[in-house]
Amino acid sequence: MTSDRRICTPAIRYISVFLSIILTQALFSQNVRAFQKTTPGEKEVREILDKQSDKFEKPVTISVEVDSTEDEQKPNPWTKSWNLNINGNQASYRNWSQGGVNTIATSASTLARFKYSGGSFSNTFRVNLQYGQTWLDGEGSKKTADLINLRYKLDYFLGSYQLSTFAEIDFRTQFVDGFDEDNEQVVSDFMAPGYLTESIGLSYQPDDYFSVQTGLGLKQTFVSVDSLGQYYGVDEGDNMRSEGGFTISINWDKSFAKTFNYTTELSTFTNLLLPVRRTDVIFRNALSGKLNSFLSTILQFELMYDDDVTSKLQMRQTIAVGLIIKLL
DSSP, X not given: OHHHHHHHHHHHHHHHHHHHHXXXXXXXXXXXXXXXXXXXXXXXXXXXXXXXXXXXXXXXXXXXXXXXXXXXXXXXXXXXXXXXXXXXXXXXXXXXXXXOOOEEEEEEEEEEEEEEXXXXXXXXXXXXXXXXXXXXXXXXXXXXXXXXXXXXXXXXXXXXXXXXXXXXXXXXXXXSOEEOTTSOSEEXXXXXXXXXXXXXXXXXXXXXXXXXXXXXXXXXXXXXXXXXXXXXXXXXXXXXXXXXXXXXXXXXXXEETTTEEEEEEEEEEEETTSOGGGOEEEEEEEEEEESSSSEEEEEEEEEEEOTTTOSSOEEEEEEXXXXXXXXX
């Protein structure tokens, strides 16, 4: 019995090992078949990917609304202009049978205008500077032009851009001293006289180049040199005279024929305590044009009446050819 058990024991061991291998292989095969049923093959994977790619290849429309007004360029509230004119002429004679006087004449002027418009308001600043001299052989030099004119105007528009209320300050004087016709006696100097006019009222401007304004104003006449006060209605011992009155101003500034410009200005001041016939009047005219890219010509004509200075009508006229430089 003992020997039989010894013989059977190895056999049982071999059988059990063999059965274990068979069982393990059977379970592994079953798991593989189950995994193959639940896991897609290469073909199935491609079909799934193709289906997914079809979803992403469908066109997608995105609508974006953009406010075009944000991209539109806002108008510049500034209007600027600045011109410089330089003119001169020279004449020389030697043994000239018809005679002549050696002369040299030079003049320069600049006119600048800056305007800012925003909402119901506009601000305008204007600068007009002129100076000129003529040198005559044997007679010295004489002044042909001398002006400092600064003006500031504030407009408040009433419903439209044509009608407005305004407040304006105008200052006028000269650079250097001036002499009488004989070139002997000083009759003017810097701030002798000097004029400061403040006015308020209504302004009508139907076009950019034309405007009319009227209102009430105050005018101060300054004389910094005591001895010159008698020429400008300032009492002896005083350096200033004040007046209250009524003002009118008409302005025209327009270009034509592409290269020419005509500017005219009529300003009046009527003292409320004096007769109307003693109204101060300034009438300025300037016609300028470009002959080519560098040369220009300018004709200036000015009338002035100031009863405090003289009862006669004052007149000045000049014509010159020179350079024009557009700075702005």
